[in-house]
Amino acid sequence: MGLIELDKIEPGMVLAKPVYSHLGALLLKEGKTLTEKELLILESWKIKEIDIEGVESSENKDQMFSGQLGKDEIDKIEAEIDAKFSSVPQDNMEHPDMAVKVMMEIKKIVKTIKVESLLEEKKHGIR
Amino acid sequence: MVLDKDALWYRIKKMNSLSTLPEIYDRVSDMINDPKTSAANLASVISRDETLVAKLLRIANSPFYKATPEKITSITFAVALLGFNATKNLVLSVSIFDLFHTFEESLKVTVRGFWKHSITCAVASKIIAQNARHKNPEEMFVSGLLHDIGKIVEIQYMPEDFKKIINIINTKEVSMKDAEEEVLKYSHTDVGKMLGVHWNLSPRIIDCVRLHHIPDKAIENLTEVSIVHTANVLSHSLELDYKVPVLNQKAWEILNLKIDSLEPILKQLKKESIEAIAVLFPKK
Numbered sequence: 001m002g003l004i005e006l007d008k009i010e011p012g013m014v015l016a017k018p019v020y021s022h023l024g025a026l027l028l029k030e031g032k033t034l035t036e037k038e039l040l041i042l043e044s045w046k047i048k049e050i051d052i053e054g055v056e057s058s059e060n061k062d063q064m065f066s067g068q069l070g071k072d073e074i075d076k077i078e079a080e081i082d083a084k085f086s087s088v089p090q091d092n093m094e095h096p097d098m099a100v101k102v103m104m105e106i107k108k109i110v111k112t113i114k115v116e117s118l119l120e121e122k123k124h125g126i127r
Numbered sequence: 128m129v130l131d132k133d134a135l136w137y138r139i140k141k142m143n144s145l146s147t148l149p150e151i152y153d154r155v156s157d158m159i160n161d162p163k164t165s166a167a168n169l170a171s172v173i174s175r176d177e178t179l180v181a182k183l184l185r186i187a188n189s190p191f192y193k194a195t196p197e198k199i200t201s202i203t204f205a206v207a208l209l210g211f212n213a214t215k216n217l218v219l220s221v222s223i224f225d226l227f228h229t230f231e232e233s234l235k236v237t238v239r240g241f242w243k244h245s246i247t248c249a250v251a252s253k254i255i256a257q258n259a260r261h262k263n264p265e266e267m268f269v270s271g272l273l274h275d276i277g278k279i280v281e282i283q284y285m286p287e288d289f290k291k292i293i294n295i296i297n298t299k300e301v302s303m304k305d306a307e308e309e310v311l312k313y314s315h316t317d318v319g320k321m322l323g324v325h326w327n328l329s330p331r332i333i334d335c336v337r338l339h340h341i342p343d344k345a346i347e348n349l350t351e352v353s354i355v356h357t358a359n360v361l362s363h364s365l366e367l368d369y370k371v372p373v374l375n376q377k378a379w380e381i382l383n384l385k386i387d388s389l390e391p392i393l394k395q396l397k398k399e400s401i402e403a404i405a406v407l408f409p410k411k
């Protein structure tokens with residue numbers, strides 16, 4: 001999850017937080033996958049930045065963490081998590097089994113948590 | 128030396144430091160089983176141990192354990208508010224750490240890792256219990272805390288075998304259970320169950336210890352076993368020191384949790400487990 005400026009938004013990204021107009025009206029719900037249509041809405045309401053889901057989608061993570069975490073650091077976290085969750089299918093696969101879906105979700109959340117705590121540690125200069 | 132299960136049982140009974148739970152826990156248990164015991168009686172017995180009282184109050188008021196909004200300022204109040212059973216579980220949760228202390232230097236890191244995992248799983252069990260509207264989150268806390276207790280017996284009494292087991296896990300990428308069976312012919316769940324029976328723990332707690340890797344085998348305490356099973360998966364997911372075990376379908380179904388609740392649960396677990404480790408197993 002991370003704030004992204006509007007000109008870096010691409011179709012396919014998922015909203016991590018709902019988007020409100022400056023008058024407080026709900027424009028887009030949390031979890032919404034952005035298509036051209038949503039981009040138009042954002043543009044017409046002159047929204048400057050929005051919160052985007054998913055550090056694991058490689059298209060946006062570099063932008064999200066530019067100046068904070070390097071790509072190699074994120075790759076390292078992902079590789080470690082992939083190895084420990086080796087029995088869980090990769091993120092982009094569909095799976096009918098509920099328990100497997102839950103494991104995929106856990107893996108995704110753990111990635112976010114690890115990235116967030118690494119950022120946190122950096123901010124406080126622990127590393 | 129490899130022991131079969133009978134020999135192990137015999138050995139557990141003879142292990143002097145393990146043969147009884149901390150004395151205070153036994154006394155509290157006995158008192159609770161006696162219908163004549165009043166809350167004041169119980170509180171006064173616990174109050175004799177000042178260190179224990181300090182720890183109990185600290186934990187009873189910690190966010191990672193706390194089930195009530197009231198500030199608990201005295202043991203009398205704790206007993207009145209929590210009830211007998213929760214008090215007993217609380218005593219067990221703080222005194223269990225005193226049982227195991229003689230370890231060779233080379234195993235200190237392993238032992239610390241063991242308790243960190245156990246405490247994380249305790250907190251996870253409590254959080255899941257609350258999310259699944261289970262009526263007894265304190266008992267789930269202690270069940271999670273004890274789920275792998277068999278491992279500490281292996282570490283303490285069979286250190287050479289235990290090192291072999293860890294070696295197998297690291298080189299062959301197999302589960303703890305498979306590695307244990309290869310070396311010992313039984314697993315930490317068997318050892319833990321024997322210990323639980325010997326200590327006279329509640330059948331619910333014993334089932335959590337015995338079945339946390341195979342929750343679908345549970346008959347009577349399916350919900351409790353499923354809570355600890357899921358808590359174990361979540362704990363390993365955050366710890367990432369061994370391969371993360373796979374969630375059992377039936378366990379997930381029985382808890383009836385929403386997939387959306389996983390993120391808040393994991394975030395709460397991360398935060399509260401750090402606090403719980405700092406309180407229950409501080410670095411000396």
Ligand SMILES: [Fe+2]
Nearest residue numbers: 274275339340
């Ligand atoms: Fe286990």
Ligand SMILES: [Fe+2]
Nearest residue numbers: 248274275359
């Ligand atoms: Fe475990």
